[in-house]
Amino acid sequence: MEPSSANSGFIQSQPVLRNQFHDDVSLNRIVKLFLPHSLLEAVGPEIAELGEQVLSQEIFDWITDSEKNQPYLRGSGRDAFGKPKSELVVGEGWRKLQEFGFKKGVVALNYDSDYGEYTRLVQFTRCHLWEGSCANTLCPAAMQDGAARLLQRHLNAGSRPADHRVFRNAYDHLTSRDPSKTWTSGQWMTERTGGSDVSQTETVATYDPYPDGSTVPRASAEEDLPLGPWSISGFKWFSSATDSQMTILLAKTQPGKGVSAFFAPMRQYNPSLISATGQRGGTELNGVTISRLKNKFGTQSLPTAELELKGMRGWLIGKEGNGIQEISTILNITRVHTTVSSVGYLGRGIAVAKAFALVREAGAGRGRRLPLSTHPLHMRTLANLTTDYHAMMLLVFYTLYALGLDERASSSGGSQKAPIAKLRPPPNLVAPLLRVLSSLHKSYVCENTVPAVFACMEALGGVGYLVNTESEHLNLARIFRDACVGAIWEGTTDVLAGDTVRALKHPAMGNQCVEAVDWVVTRAGEVAVAGSSTVSPSVWREAKTTMTTAWQDLKDQVESKSQAELLPEARGITFRLAEVLIGSLFLVDVASSPGREVEAMCLRYLVKKRFLDESILAGLDQTLELDQAIVYGRGSVNSVTGAKL
Known part of the structure; x- marks a missing residue:
């Protein structure tokens, strides 16, 4: 026996992050659900390239620099002789990350490209990949996006001649990809x-x-x-x-x-x-x-x-x-950016946890040691975490879809439709649906991603709690800290839950908002699967029924009570409504491309949220292999054991 030392003995192998555009099973499925096949083939290579670039060592070095060389006021706000002088200084890493985002058009794409109703979906798929590596530069980019949209509306509507030239100049700067010209x-x-x-x-x-x-x-x-x-x-x-x-x-x-x-x-x-x-x-x-x-x-x-x-x-x-009405245009955009950042952080967290599980072993009793990727308890934990992630991704991307429909109302979306087009609401219900979703999706998702990102950090054990600047790609402590703000800025969870209730009870638009949700739930039930090779048709019929019943209970509650009576229950109402919509979207997801992994995620989610009884899971496949397939994808290879998952 030889004692270990600082440089000898067991040293853990470094986890390796893979391009999330290919390796993130949920993201891979989401883009196929929400984008037409021909469009995905056209934009996929560029998005995949971005997914590779955001994991480069150069990017991670800029992240570390931006964290270590934080913004400061030169001279604490005064010059050498005491004269007040507000000069903000930001670090080189921050500037480089901003320039990278400008060049990649993280905002500009929505204004210089036209993919019809899917433009926002293409833009935010890219933002999703960039979020874990951008070191918060997507925060000013969110406001850049919102300001561009506001000025665009006024330019299209014919702003005052004296203002037009100023607004046009600002808009051109906001939508530029040239770092020397781009404004936030x-x-x-x-x-x-x-x-x-x-x-x-x-x-x-x-x-x-x-x-x-x-x-x-x-x-x-x-x-x-x-x-x-x-x-x-x-x-x-x-x-x-x-x-x-x-x-x-x-x-x-x-x-x-x-x-x-x-x-x-x-x-x-x-x-x-x-x-x-x-x-x-x-x-x-x-x-x-x-x-x-x-x-x-x-x-x-x-x-x-x-x-x-x-x-x-x-x-x-x-x-x-009209300031509140004007600023609401920006808020609709910045809230979407905030929610995408939350699921972006979670996506990166799961990617790190997956990579760690492939190289880390743990005791399994009687002297046995197993890679975490083959440990039944750990894989069930990651599979459940992936299920929650996929559920929130469905709600976020459906909100993005509604935003794209609202912004490009005249667009036909091209000759080919995405599977999600089955849930394309009638034109008169797009704005009311977006009015509900804009508050609801942020309230629910940003609140629930915080414990989920923490679970990713916990999945690494003690090393997850460390601020791993020496291995920045594993720095989940930084990501967790940054993820916590999502539930606070651009409206806290309670503020947005209250706003969701106001939308449903709005004297002029409330009935349409209720009608829009009703349309989504009803339509989802119509296109949901009747059965599959692994699940009895009666289970899907029950799922559709419970979804409709849960929505009807909420609808009755909203219609029978005043806004003041509903306000104390706003968080519960909002979260339950989010779960109804997610459950409905899950059913459409399964219908678009059935498979045992997505069916298992759907049923586990419905059981967890009390739409179905837990006994339904007893007769279904609950094997380690299924959990591995949910996390890593069917047919992926475990680099530790060499066994196919």
Whole structure:
């Protein structure tokens, strides 16, 4: 017997991550369900290439750099002589990751490509792969996307001539793939009076146009674009894109007018500025002072700040008092980005847990040791985790599908339809369905991915709890910290659950929202499988019946009670509604391409969520081989044992 040392004895083999576009069994199935075959063949190679690139050592080095060299204020906000000077400094890794995302068009694809109703699905499939490696750069990209969509709507509707040139310039920057031109955007709503409650906004905008004949300040030396005629002052409590080039913000204008939305460049050109080398002219913040940077539990590479505004110059978007309506366009996009980030983190977590299980052995009693990939208990745990992941992916991607239908209402979607087109709602129900899904999917998914990502971290044992910057591809501690924010920003779980109830009870649109959900559940039951080689037809009939019954119970509850009576139960109602929709989508998924793995996941989910009795599982295949197939895919090879799964 030889004693071990720091460099001898047993040393665990390094887990190897594989391209998730090919290796993620759920993602692989999801894209086949939601994208037409011809489109998937066309875009698949480029997405697969992205899946490979996001796992490169260069990317992981940039992640580590962005975490170690976190944003800071130069001189803590003052120059050497004590003069206030807000200069934000971000690290090289952060900048490189942002540039990578710009070049890959993580936002631009939705605006410079046209895949019809499937465009958003293609965009967010790519974001899903990028999320685990982007070190939070997709956060400002989310607001960039939302701002682009808002400005696009106003440009298409015919904005005021004075604003059109400014809006067009900003839109072109937001949708560029050239890192030297691309802008991100802030989204400033949150103040000390309340997070998602913007009615008490203390920021004030005053219409104060420059006098005729005066020199109007410009946003930059290169572009002859004037700063806006509105002067905006106030204090914003959270800004998660402090290094952006523009922002969309809320402010009050006149008493009784409510809240309005504004576009404002982050910087302005000052010809009197003198650089360290004596050169005259440069840009400075446009009436903005960075009060301090936030010290956060997670998303530490992301510069989040408190901002004081004094005379920030901007442009009114839309009509005075319509700010909440205008900002909702951005929120619909940023909430989708947040939810995609949550399942993206979970997808990466499962990928790491799978890779670890292939190289790690554990005791199995009587001196036996088994690779975790052949350990019955561990594989059942990972299979159940994969089932929950797949369930949430169904809800998220159906929401993306509804978003694509809403944004491209006139699109035919091409000659070939995806299997999910069986659940394409009538045109009059698309907007009501999206109104429900936009709050519901984030409330449910972002809350439930947090314990799921923790389970992935736990699956690595003690090494999972370590901040593995030396092996960044295994750093689930970082991913867990960052995943926790999903249930908080862009509306907490309770805020969004309350919003879901408001949608269902809305005096003008509520009946249509209920009708839209009713259509989805009914239609899913019509296309669901009648049976399969491994499951009795009676089981699927029962599943369809219980799905309909559960929805009818919720519908009766919503229709029989007032909004005030429903509010204390909003979280339970929202989560149950999410489970009904997921169960319905699972049935359609099984119908589109039956197989024992997806059938097992579907039935396990329905049993777990109390739609079916647990006794149904007793007569079904519950073998280790099935669990391995759910996690790794049918026919995959266990690199440790060489045995086919």
